[in-house]
Amino acid sequence: MASVELPVLKPGDYGSDQDVRWCPGCGDYSILAQMKKVMATLGWPREKTVFVSGIGCSSRFPYYMNTYGMHSIHGRAPAFATGIKSCRPDLNVFVITGDGDALSIGGNHFMHAVRRNVNLNIVLFNNRIYGLTKGQYSPTSELGKVTKSTPMGSIDNPMSPLSLAIGCEATFVARSIDVHIKHLADTLKRAAEHPGVSFVEVYQNCNVFNDGAYKYATDKAVKADNVIEIEHGKPLIFGKNRDKGIRLNGMHPEVVELGKGITEDDLLFHDEQATQPTLAYLLSRMRYPEFPEPIGVLRCVDAPRYDDLLNEQVAQARAEKGEGDLDKLFNSGDTWTVE
Amino acid sequence: MSTEFESETEQSKTVLQIEEATVRFCGDSGDGMQLAGTQLTNTSALAGNDVATFPDFPAEIRAPRGTLAGVSGFQVHFASTDIFTPGETVDALVAMNPAALKTNVADLKAGGVLIANADAFDKKSLDQAGYAENPLEDDSLASYQMFKVPMTDLTRRAVDGLDLSQKEADRCRNFFAMGLAFWMYGRSLDPTLRFIEAKFKKLPAIAEANRRALTAGRNYGETTDAFVSSYKVDKAKLPAGKYRNMTGNQALAWGLMTAAKLSKKDLFLGSYPITPASDILHELSRYKNFGVRTFQAEDEIAAVCSAIGAAYSGHMALTTSSGPGIALKGEAMGLAVMLELPLLVVDVQRGGPSTGLPTKTEQSDLLQVMFGRNGECPMPVIAARSPADCFEVAIEAWRVAARFMTPVMILSDGYLANGSEPWRIVNFDDLEPISIKHPEGPVEGKPFMAYERDEMLARPWAIPGTPGLMHRVGGLEKQDGTGNVSYDPKNHQHMTDTRAQKVRNVAKLIGDQEVMGEPSGDLLVLSWGGPYGSCRTAVTKLQAEGHKVSHAHLRWLNPFPANLGEILGSFKKVLIPELNMGQLSLLIRNQYMVDAVSLNKVQGKPFHVTEIIEKAKTLLP
Ligand SMILES: Cc1ncc(C[n+]2csc(CCOP(=O)(O)OP(=O)(O)O)c2C)c(N)n1
Ligand code: SF4
Numbered sequence: 001m002a003s004v005e006l007p008v009l010k011p012g013d014y015g016s017d018q019d020v021r022w023c024p025g026c027g028d029y030s031i032l033a034q035m036k037k038v039m040a041t042l043g044w045p046r047e048k049t050v051f052v053s054g055i056g057c058s059s060r061f062p063y064y065m066n067t068y069g070m071h072s073i074h075g076r077a078p079a080f081a082t083g084i085k086s087c088r089p090d091l092n093v094f095v096i097t098g099d100g101d102a103l104s105i106g107g108n109h110f111m112h113a114v115r116r117n118v119n120l121n122i123v124l125f126n127n128r129i130y131g132l133t134k135g136q137y138s139p140t141s142e143l144g145k146v147t148k149s150t151p152m153g154s155i156d157n158p159m160s161p162l163s164l165a166i167g168c169e170a171t172f173v174a175r176s177i178d179v180h181i182k183h184l185a186d187t188l189k190r191a192a193e194h195p196g197v198s199f200v201e202v203y204q205n206c207n208v209f210n211d212g213a214y215k216y217a218t219d220k221a222v223k224a225d226n227v228i229e230i231e232h233g234k235p236l237i238f239g240k241n242r243d244k245g246i247r248l249n250g251m252h253p254e255v256v257e258l259g260k261g262i263t264e265d266d267l268l269f270h271d272e273q274a275t276q277p278t279l280a281y282l283l284s285r286m287r288y289p290e291f292p293e294p295i296g297v298l299r300c301v302d303a304p305r306y307d308d309l310l311n312e313q314v315a316q317a318r319a320e321k322g323e324g325d326l327d328k329l330f331n332s333g334d335t336w337t338v339e
Numbered sequence: 340m341s342t343e344f345e346s347e348t349e350q351s352k353t354v355l356q357i358e359e360a361t362v363r364f365c366g367d368s369g370d371g372m373q374l375a376g377t378q379l380t381n382t383s384a385l386a387g388n389d390v391a392t393f394p395d396f397p398a399e400i401r402a403p404r405g406t407l408a409g410v411s412g413f414q415v416h417f418a419s420t421d422i423f424t425p426g427e428t429v430d431a432l433v434a435m436n437p438a439a440l441k442t443n444v445a446d447l448k449a450g451g452v453l454i455a456n457a458d459a460f461d462k463k464s465l466d467q468a469g470y471a472e473n474p475l476e477d478d479s480l481a482s483y484q485m486f487k488v489p490m491t492d493l494t495r496r497a498v499d500g501l502d503l504s505q506k507e508a509d510r511c512r513n514f515f516a517m518g519l520a521f522w523m524y525g526r527s528l529d530p531t532l533r534f535i536e537a538k539f540k541k542l543p544a545i546a547e548a549n550r551r552a553l554t555a556g557r558n559y560g561e562t563t564d565a566f567v568s569s570y571k572v573d574k575a576k577l578p579a580g581k582y583r584n585m586t587g588n589q590a591l592a593w594g595l596m597t598a599a600k601l602s603k604k605d606l607f608l609g610s611y612p613i614t615p616a617s618d619i620l621h622e623l624s625r626y627k628n629f630g631v632r633t634f635q636a637e638d639e640i641a642a643v644c645s646a647i648g649a650a651y652s653g654h655m656a657l658t659t660s661s662g663p664g665i666a667l668k669g670e671a672m673g674l675a676v677m678l679e680l681p682l683l684v685v686d687v688q689r690g691g692p693s694t695g696l697p698t699k700t701e702q703s704d705l706l707q708v709m710f711g712r713n714g715e716c717p718m719p720v721i722a723a724r725s726p727a728d729c730f731e732v733a734i735e736a737w738r739v740a741a742r743f744m745t746p747v748m749i750l751s752d753g754y755l756a757n758g759s760e761p762w763r764i765v766n767f768d769d770l771e772p773i774s775i776k777h778p779e780g781p782v783e784g785k786p787f788m789a790y791e792r793d794e795m796l797a798r799p800w801a802i803p804g805t806p807g808l809m810h811r812v813g814g815l816e817k818q819d820g821t822g823n824v825s826y827d828p829k830n831h832q833h834m835t836d837t838r839a840q841k842v843r844n845v846a847k848l849i850g851d852q853e854v855m856g857e858p859s860g861d862l863l864v865l866s867w868g869g870p871y872g873s874c875r876t877a878v879t880k881l882q883a884e885g886h887k888v889s890h891a892h893l894r895w896l897n898p899f900p901a902n903l904g905e906i907l908g909s910f911k912k913v914l915i916p917e918l919n920m921g922q923l924s925l926l927i928r929n930q931y932m933v934d935a936v937s938l939n940k941v942q943g944k945p946f947h948v949t950e951i952i953e954k955a956k957t958l959l960p
Pocket of ligand 2: 026057127132205208
C-alpha cells in the first residue's frame, strides 16, 4: 500500500488571497503571523481547520486564513463553533474574538461554551477598547477611562477575562502578548493541542484608539518588572535581574525580593495542573501596577468534553437500540387499520 | 406491536347511534384533565373514529386550586365522518369543580350532558368560583341533562383497602371520570388499562387504584339508574390504511427525522425551551440512535447560531421556538440568509405580543417571520394546517431549504402543536428521496467559487473537511460568484435582487394552489395554518346550502403559489379568516391589489365554524 505523504506546509500556505485591512501597526497583524506559524507546525490538514469569529476588528481574522472560516455576528461565535464542533468532532475549531465581542454582547455564550468544555480554541484579542466602532470603552477598560462614550471617564468596573474563564471551569487558560512573538506562538500551540476548551487572552495593541494600553507589559525598559512568565513546576520569579518573586502570605500573594533570607523555595510554585482552580484564579487576580501580570498557562487540566460526550451518546444509543428504523417507529404503539 | 380494537363494552341500556360527539373534560390544573382527554382521544381513534382535539390549559403550572384561572380543559371531537375541527359546542361536559363548570358551561349545547363532581361543590369551592348559590341545586342548569356524581366519594371507596393516602386516592378521580365517559360512548377500557400498566409499572398500588377507579366509573354508568342511555359513534370512513394518533409537535419531530433520513443526513437541533415548542425538543432528544443531536442552548440566539454552525458543517440543522424566541433569532437568521445555508426555523406561534398568552393559540407571527429581520432579508415561509400535516410540512420545508440553500421558516401554532388527529402511517420507502450533493473537490484549474449559482440560483454547499474548497463565509456582503467581501454598490443591489429571486424561484418547485370547490364564484375563503379545519368545514356547509363558495388553503406564504393571483381574480369576493388582526390580508392586498375582507380573532381560541359561516354570509349575494 502506498503511503500518503502529507505535504509540508509553511506559514505562507495559511494566508488567504484577501487583503489584510487592519490599521498599519495594529497588534492583530502579529497575532495573525504567529497563528499561521503555529498552524504550519501542528500537522493538521488545512481543510480540517475552521476559524469562527464574531464582529470587531479582530473578527475579520478568518478572512485572512486559508482554511474554512465563518465571520458571524457580534458576540455569538462560541455558539456557532459549538454547533460545528458538536456535529464534526473531526474539525479543529478556533474562535477569534475581541473583548467587546466575547465579554459584552457575547458574555453569555462565552461563559457557556467554556463551562461545557467544548473542544474549541478561543483566542481573545484584548485591546481594552472597541476598535471597529471607533473607540468606545470595553468591559476590560480601566475605571476612569475617557472615551467617546465616557467623556467624564468610565464608571464601569473592569472585568478580568481570565478570572471569568476560570470561574466558568475553563480547563485551559493562558495569556500572552501580541509583540511577545515566541511566547505567543508557544501559547497558541499549547492551546491548540489542549483537548477541551482552551482560552487564550492576548494583550493586543490598538494603536489607533487605545495606543499603549499595555506599554507597561511591552516596553523593554519596564516589562520585566511588570510581567511574570509563569511555568509549570517553576517558582514565580520576575524582574530584570530575576531578583523578585511572588510569595503566598496566607491566602494572599505578595511581592518579595530574593536574597536577605528569602530563597526560591519560599516562593509560590506554579502548578497548572492543580485540580482546584484556586491557584489559577489567584494568579488571574494579579494586576498591574500592584503586581506583575502573569503570562503563560495558568491552568491546564483534563475534563470530559461536551462534543465527545454528545457523540458518545449517539454511538451508545445506536449500539443499544440499533440504527433508528423509521418504519418501526411509525408502527410502534397503538395503531389501527381502516379497510 | 399493532392491535385493533373493537368496542367491547357490553351495553344493557339503550344505545343511541350518533354521527359525532364533542366531549370536554375540565377541572383544576392538577386534576389530570389533559390525561383524561388524551385517553379518550386514543381510545376513540383506536375504535376507528376520526378524532380532533383541543387541549386548553393555563399558563401557570399550578394556579391556586379551585380558582377560575387554574382551570384546565381538554376537548375531544370524534366522529364517524371525516372531521377537521375539535368541535364547536360541547355535547358532554365533565366538570370536576365549580370553577371548571363556571368557565366552561357556556360552550355546552342546550340539552347536552353535564356531569359534575358533586363532592367538589362545597362552600369554599363555590365561593372561589364566585357562585353565591350551588348551581347544581338551583334551576340555573335546567337546560342541560345534569348528572350530579359524587366522584370523590366513589373514587375513595373504589380504592379502599389499597393503603393510599387520601391525596393519592383523590388523584384517581380523573380515571373515574374517564371510566364514566368511556361507558357513555361505548369505549373499550383496554387501551387505558394498558397505559396504566406501562405508566405505573413501578407503583403497583397506584396502578391498581387507577384501574379500580376507571372500572368503577364505567360500572357506575352501567348500573346507576340516572343514566338511561349511552351513545355509539361508528368507525369513520377514512381513506384505507394504517393509522396512529399524533400531535402536531410529534408529527413535526417525526417529519424532521424522516427528512433527515431521506436526505441521508444526521439531524442537529439547537433549541431553548419555550411553550408551546418545547415538545419538539423533548421528542427529538429521544432519538439519538437516529443520528439526532439535540443541543439545549443557553438562549435562543445560541440555539439558532449553533444550528447555523451545524448547517455550515454539513448537517441538516434546525432551531425551534415560539414568537418571543423567534424575535431573538432575527439577526442570526439574517446571517443564514447571507451565508445561503439550508436551515429550518420552526415557530410554534402563541398569543403575543411579548409573553402574551403563552399557552394559547394565535397566528400573529406571520409578519414577524416575513419581515422581522434587518435589511432586505427574504425567507421562504411554510405553514402546517393540521397536527398530522406537520409531518409533511417538515419534509417539504427541508426539500426547499436544501435545494435552494436558504433558511426556511416553518409555522405551526399552539393549537396544532398540542392538538392531535389520526395520521395515516407512511412507508419510508414510498417517500421521495431528497438528493443533496456536496462538491467533492476543486475542478482542475478553476478556483472554487463559493457563490457560483445554478439555474435556481442556489450556491454549492461545500463543507469543511473537503480538500481544496477552503472558503470563508460571513455576514458582510458577498461578491457574487467568488463570495469575497464586497462593498461595490452595484453588487449589493445585484445580490439583494438575487436573494429575492431565489426565494421567488421556490414557487417553481411547490406547484399550483388548489381550490376546494369551483374555480370561480361569489366568494373565496382564503386561509393559512390552523384555521384550515374550521374554514374547510364552513365552506363545505355553505356549498351544501348551494352557495358559490370555494376554499383555498395556503401552505406556502412566501412565495405564494404562481397561480394565486389568477384564483383571487376569479371570485367576486375574498374572505380571509385569521387568528390575528389581518396579517395575511395585508400581504394579499399588497401583492394582488385584491379588496379582501378580513375575519380576525385573537382570543386564544380557534375559530368556530359558525363564525366563518356567519361572516361569509354577509358577503354572499
Ligand atoms: C448586534 C450588534 N451590536 C453592535 C454592533 C456594533 N459593533 C461591532 S464591533 C463592536 C465592538 C467591537 O469591539 P471588540 O470586540 O473589542 O473588537 P475590536 O474591534 O476591538 O477588535 C460593536 C459594538 C454590531 N455589529 N452588532
Ligand atoms: S482600530 Fe485598532 S484594533 Fe482595529 S484595526 Fe485599527 S488598530 Fe487594530
